[in-house]
Amino acid sequence: xxxxxxxxxxxxxxxxxxxxxxxxxxxxxxxxxxxxxxxxxxxxxxxxxxxxxxxxxxxxxxxxxxxxxxxxxxxxxxxxxxxxxxxxxxxxxxxxxxxxxxxxxxxxxxxxxxxxxxxxxxxxxxxxxxxxxxxxxxxxxxxxxxx
Amino acid sequence: xxxxxxxxxxxxxxxxxxxxxxxxxxxxxxxxxxxxxxxxxxxxxxxxxxxxxxxxxxxxxxxxxxxxxxxxxxxxxxxxxxxxxxxxxxxxxxxxxxxxxxxx
Numbered sequence: 001x002x003x004x005x006x007x008x009x010x011x012x013x014x015x016x017x018x019x020x021x022x023x024x025x026x027x028x029x030x031x032x033x034x035x036x037x038x039x040x041x042x043x044x045x046x047x048x049x050x051x052x053x054x055x056x057x058x059x060x061x062x063x064x065x066x067x068x069x070x071x072x073x074x075x076x077x078x079x080x081x082x083x084x085x086x087x088x089x090x091x092x093x094x095x096x097x098x099x100x101x102x103x104x105x106x107x108x109x110x111x112x113x114x115x116x117x118x119x120x121x122x123x124x125x126x127x128x129x130x131x132x133x134x135x136x137x138x139x140x141x142x143x144x145x146x147x
Numbered sequence: 148x149x150x151x152x153x154x155x156x157x158x159x160x161x162x163x164x165x166x167x168x169x170x171x172x173x174x175x176x177x178x179x180x181x182x183x184x185x186x187x188x189x190x191x192x193x194x195x196x197x198x199x200x201x202x203x204x205x206x207x208x209x210x211x212x213x214x215x216x217x218x219x220x221x222x223x224x225x226x227x228x229x230x231x232x233x234x235x236x237x238x239x240x241x242x243x244x245x246x247x248x249x250x251x
Contacts, residue, residue, distance in 0.1 A: 033206045038214065040225075072237055079230050082223055097219035114204040118215040121222065128226050132233035139233075139240040 014056035021049035029126045033115065039125025043078075046126065047133035054134075059141060071135030078128025085120045097121075 022045075029042030053062040086097040094101035099117025103110045171178040179186055183194050196217060200209035204216055214222050 032211050033208055035208065036210070038211055072233065075230055075233055079226055082226055086219070086223070097223070099216065111203065111205050114216055115206050118204065118206060118211060121215045121219065122211075125222065125226055129229060132229050135233050136236045139236040142240050142242050 010056050014052045018049045018052050021045055021052070025049065029122055030119070032122055033118065039122040040129055043126035043129025044133065046130040050130070050134050051137055054137065059138070066134060068138050071131045071138055074131025075128050075135060078124045078126070078131060081124030081127065082121055085117060085124065089117070
C-alpha cells in the first residue's frame with residue numbers, strides 16, 4: 001500500500017525547511033500578545049515541523065529529532081503548566097487563573113503580571129498541542145512496518 | 148426517489164437563505180450585539196472587554212486577553228479536550244506490551 005521512496009530532494013528540502021518552521025512557530029507563540037497567533041496556532045506549526053521529517057525521512061530516522069515516547073510526556077507537561085499557573089495564583093491568594101496575583105513572585109507590576117500570566121499559559125498550550133499532535137500521529141502509525 | 152432528494156435539498160437551501168436574510172450586516176452598530184446595553188438592560192460583556200483589555204493586561208491584542216485572561220477557563224477546557232483525545236488514541240492504538248515481549 002505505502003512504499004517508502006528515497007528521494008534526495010524531498011529529504012534535503014524537508015530537513016532544511018523544518019527548523020525555519022519551528023522558528024516561525026516560536027514567533028507566533030511569543031508574538032501572540034501583539035499580532036494574531038497564540039498557543040494553539042504555534043503549537044500546531046511546531047507539530048507540523050516535526051511531522052514533516054516524520055513523513056519525509058520515515059519514523060525510524062526521525063526518532064533522532066523527536067522520540068516517540070516524548071509526545072505524550074510533552075503534552076502532559078503543557079497541560080500541567082496551564083493548570084500549574086492556575087494553582088499558583090490560587091496559592092498566592094487569588095482566584096484560579098487570576099494572574100493578577102503573580103506579581104507577588106514576579107518582579108513586575110500588577111498589570112504586567114497579567115501579561116506574563118497570559119504568556120505562561122500560551123507556552124503551556126503550545127507545548128501541549130505540539131506533543132499531543134505528534135503523539136496522535138505516532139499512535140495512528142503504530143505497528144505499520146512501512147512507516 | 149432521486150427527485151425527492153433534490154426536492155428536500157432545495158427546500159432546506161431555501162429555508163437557510165430565508166433565515167440569513169434577516170441577519171444584521173457585519174459591523175452594524177445598531178444591532179443588539181454591538182450595543183453597550185443589551186435589550187434586557189444589562190451591560191454587554193464584549194464592550195467591557197474592548198474598553199478594558201489594554202488597561203487591564205497591557206496587551207494590545209484584545210483577542211489574546213479575552214482568550215487567555217478573561218476566558219481562561221474556556222481555554223483550559225480546550226487544552227483538556229485535546230489532551231483527552233490524544234490519551235484515548237494512546238489507549239486504543241498503542242501496541243500492548245506482553246509479558247514475553249522484551250523490546251523497549
